[in-house]
Amino acid sequence: MSSLLVTGGAGFIGSNFVRFVIDNTDHHVTVLDKLTYAGHRESLAGLDPQRLTFVQGDICDAPLVNQLMEQADAVVHYAAESHNDNSLNDPRPFLDTNVIGTYTLIEAARKLGKRFHHISTDEVYGDLELDDPERFSESTPYNPSSPYSSTKAASDLLVRAWVRSFGLQATLSNCSNNYGPYQHVEKFIPRQITEIIDGRRPKLYGKGENVRDWIHADDHSSAVLTILERGEIGETYLIGADGEKNNRDVVETILTVMGKDSQDFEHVADRAGHDMRYAIDSTRLRTELGWEPRFTDFSEGIARTIQWYQDNEAWWRPQKDATEAFYAARGH
Ligand code: NAD
Ligand code: TDX
Numbered sequence: 001m002s003s004l005l006v007t008g009g010a011g012f013i014g015s016n017f018v019r020f021v022i023d024n025t026d027h028h029v030t031v032l033d034k035l036t037y038a039g040h041r042e043s044l045a046g047l048d049p050q051r052l053t054f055v056q057g058d059i060c061d062a063p064l065v066n067q068l069m070e071q072a073d074a075v076v077h078y079a080a081e082s083h084n085d086n087s088l089n090d091p092r093p094f095l096d097t098n099v100i101g102t103y104t105l106i107e108a109a110r111k112l113g114k115r116f117h118h119i120s121t122d123e124v125y126g127d128l129e130l131d132d133p134e135r136f137s138e139s140t141p142y143n144p145s146s147p148y149s150s151t152k153a154a155s156d157l158l159v160r161a162w163v164r165s166f167g168l169q170a171t172l173s174n175c176s177n178n179y180g181p182y183q184h185v186e187k188f189i190p191r192q193i194t195e196i197i198d199g200r201r202p203k204l205y206g207k208g209e210n211v212r213d214w215i216h217a218d219d220h221s222s223a224v225l226t227i228l229e230r231g232e233i234g235e236t237y238l239i240g241a242d243g244e245k246n247n248r249d250v251v252e253t254i255l256t257v258m259g260k261d262s263q264d265f266e267h268v269a270d271r272a273g274h275d276m277r278y279a280i281d282s283t284r285l286r287t288e289l290g291w292e293p294r295f296t297d298f299s300e301g302i303a304r305t306i307q308w309y310q311d312n313e314a315w316w317r318p319q320k321d322a323t324e325a326f327y328a329a330r331g332h
Helices: 012-024 062-070 084-089 092-112 147-166 188-197 217-230 247-257 283-289 298-311 313-329
Strands: 003-007 028-033 052-056 074-077 115-121 170-175 203-205 211-213 236-239 244-246 266-268
Touching (some): 012 217, 062 092, 084 313, 115 217, 147 170, 188 298, 188 313, 217 236, 217 283, 236 283, 244 247, 247 298, 298 313
Parallel strands (some): 003 074, 028 052, 074 115, 115 170, 203 266
Antiparallel strands (some): 211 244
């Protein structure tokens, strides 16, 4: 048994990872999470207290980070400001958490000689044309578009530099768009599900032609555990499950599964600098480390996600009004 320090473990993907680790390994998990608007203690409810320690704190707090890291065998770093629309409204927290927070963690990890895994996104590669036959791979040049993705790109480059300059024992992964339970209602899929529950129409930015490459959060978790166990130090692995869909197709699937007319959506103001298409080639992870996704039926995964939001209104309801007020003020 070993002890994992998981940053951002009360957020969407972090909390799914913590559940996955507790269900599938005998590791102990310590979560370090600031509980920003995006973090919820309730997302970790019901987990065995013998296996989980929760610490509320900031990854920019070096003394706290050092103290927690001393007790850990390995660190998995999810904590971030994660929403593109927020980054267009107020970029500063993205610089603090994504850049200075990552710097604080890797400084501690290198001084203490700890194994470190850095979680990142396919958005660091910029976007693809709709008809481009190529997908993102580990050798695609960085070309981020938004304040969010540029701070994630900066954090990736810091980790790579710390590997080369200081021998940091790190791996990195860049994953495509996740879906599943515990995702904040500001994000595309939960926003549309909860709009329909509230009797309103789903809202597509622009024409709805933008493509995202969807992966279930549990498949992301299994990939991260695989890389933590078998990944080569200093290397980057792209995580994706061949789930490319345009936003309009996703909304039509959600409407159909929820028993509504598949065309009952509306178009709203587009996002500034909106990336057109993301697509991941995960051949390396599959061939070198033997990873495979389990959730390959998107409609079934969406149906289970819809069911989760229908069954867990108490979890998302407190965030809904403020989220919609933010969007309304921006024409979204
Ligand atoms: P999220 O916004 O749901 O959760 C982020 C968590 O980090 C929250 O619990 C928040 O309280 C915490 N946090 C924020 N600032 C902090 C700080 N300074 N100190 C400590 N904790 C802090 O995000 P998510 O969607 O779960 O994303 C998690 C990670 O995965 C991020 O690094 C993101 O870039 C990456 N990622 C996300 C996706 C996606 O589709 N959501 C895809 C690929 C990669
Ligand atoms: O109401 C909406 N209508 C709409 O059409 C919202 C909220 C979004 N969209 C579009 C914008 C994108 O094309 O849906 C797509 C997905 O939007 P988001 O859920 O905001 O995700 P995205 O911007 O693609 O980024 C996500 O995936 C990569 C995560 O938020 C990032 O943290 C991750 O790095």
